[in-house]
Amino acid sequence: MMDVKQLEKIMSVYGADMARWPEEMRGPARALLADSQAARNLYKQAEALDHALDAFTPPPLPAGLAVRAANESLMRARTMKKKPGFALPKFSFGAKGFWMPAGGLVAVTAAIVLIFATSHQPKTVPTQDVAEVDSLVQTVDQQANAEERDIKDMDDMIAMLDSTQPSPPQQANPDGGATSDEMMKTLFDDNNGQDDDSWLQKL
Amino acid sequence: MLKAGAAEKTREETAGGSDEDLVARIAAGDERAFRDFAERYTGLIFSVAWRMSRSRAAAEDIVQETLLRLWQKAGDYDVKRGASVKTWLCRIATNLCIDEKRKGGREYGGELPETADPSEGAQKTMETKETGEIVGRVMQELPERQRSALILFHYEGMSVKEIAEVLQTTPKGAERLLDRSRQALRRGLEVYKGVL
Numbered sequence: 387m388m389d390v391k392q393l394e395k396i397m398s399v400y401g402a403d404m405a406r407w408p409e410e411m412r413g414p415a416r417a418l419l420a421d422s423q424a425a426r427n428l429y430k431q432a433e434a435l436d437h438a439l440d441a442f443t444p445p446p447l448p449a450g451l452a453v454r455a456a457n458e459s460l461m462r463a464r465t466m467k468k469k470p471g472f473a474l475p476k477f478s479f480g481a482k483g484f485w486m487p488a489g490g491l492v493a494v495t496a497a498i499v500l501i502f503a504t505s506h507q508p509k510t511v512p513t514q515d516v517a518e519v520d521s522l523v524q525t526v527d528q529q530a531n532a533e534e535r536d537i538k539d540m541d542d543m544i545a546m547l548d549s550t551q552p553s554p555p556q557q558a559n560p561d562g563g564a565t566s567d568e569m570m571k572t573l574f575d576d577n578n579g580q581d582d583d584s585w586l587q588k589l
Numbered sequence: 590m591l592k593a594g595a596a597e598k599t600r601e602e603t604a605g606g607s608d609e610d611l612v613a614r615i616a617a618g619d620e621r622a623f624r625d626f627a628e629r630y631t632g633l634i635f636s637v638a639w640r641m642s643r644s645r646a647a648a649e650d651i652v653q654e655t656l657l658r659l660w661q662k663a664g665d666y667d668v669k670r671g672a673s674v675k676t677w678l679c680r681i682a683t684n685l686c687i688d689e690k691r692k693g694g695r696e697y698g699g700e701l702p703e704t705a706d707p708s709e710g711a712q713k714t715m716e717t718k719e720t721g722e723i724v725g726r727v728m729q730e731l732p733e734r735q736r737s738a739l740i741l742f743h744y745e746g747m748s749v750k751e752i753a754e755v756l757q758t759t760p761k762g763a764e765r766l767l768d769r770s771r772q773a774l775r776r777g778l779e780v781y782k783g784v785l
Binding site: 443 | 661742766
């Protein structure tokens, strides 16, 4: 037994003309239409839509259109055959003679264009990357400056030691005293965590 | 695929021959067969194209373009695939209409007068011509494939199976297109109270 929903679906696809419906649906649909007012209302709506569609009719066929269209089509076909627009040199590669070299030409051209395009790309560096590099350079500079200061301090210290011990720094002190190198060692060994003044007093 | 070789048939045979015979002759370069075929099918192509475009000039162009394709591609028609010449021809014409519409190269529906505010339609009974114009306008709003399916089914009497062949879908797919097209058409026409 068909229900109203099924009938509505059939009419939405096939319209109201039962002759266009699948044959097996016609009998159940007729039975439903006989029993159901709702089904009959839906059927009337489908009929109204079909009638509206029927009103959309084309104008009369223009006189001589078939002859004219056939003639013009044939003329265009002949023109297209003769058209020298593609009069490239004929290649002797059999039936596919044109397409093989043409395909190769297209491939080579595409490769050249690709190479040209990639080699001429503007070398832009993202702003974020530039900032990171700048920051890195700054850090390296600061570290280098600090090391430079340390070296300078050490040089000063050596110079000061040399000035207080006039004997040649690399020779053993005849008085049994320490050389400047030994003093430096002593100084740094003993100076662990002590105030700056203490190592001066040792000297 | 049809082979050249039927060209030696007489003119009388061609005029009374089947569609397949004509196409075979056309594939062989028989201009007489081509003209006979044009006489036979120009009306069909014109009505499909006009309903798709609502433009006489566009429809005439589609007729010519379809015939040109037929002349050029007749050799591609394969009767063994099961599609009739009519559905094959409708496929060419429909695809051309859809392509033309997508390219936007033509002014569709420009020949019809603009209707006033649709609400005015509720105030009077529409005459058949006005109804037809409204239906045509609403149909233009349908997606191309839905419109094609409805035109082929309702006006050209094609079966769901044939429509599926023309639109290169399954019969179920064709049914869905018809279902949606009618629903959309109904919604569109409900604005015009005098139509439904």
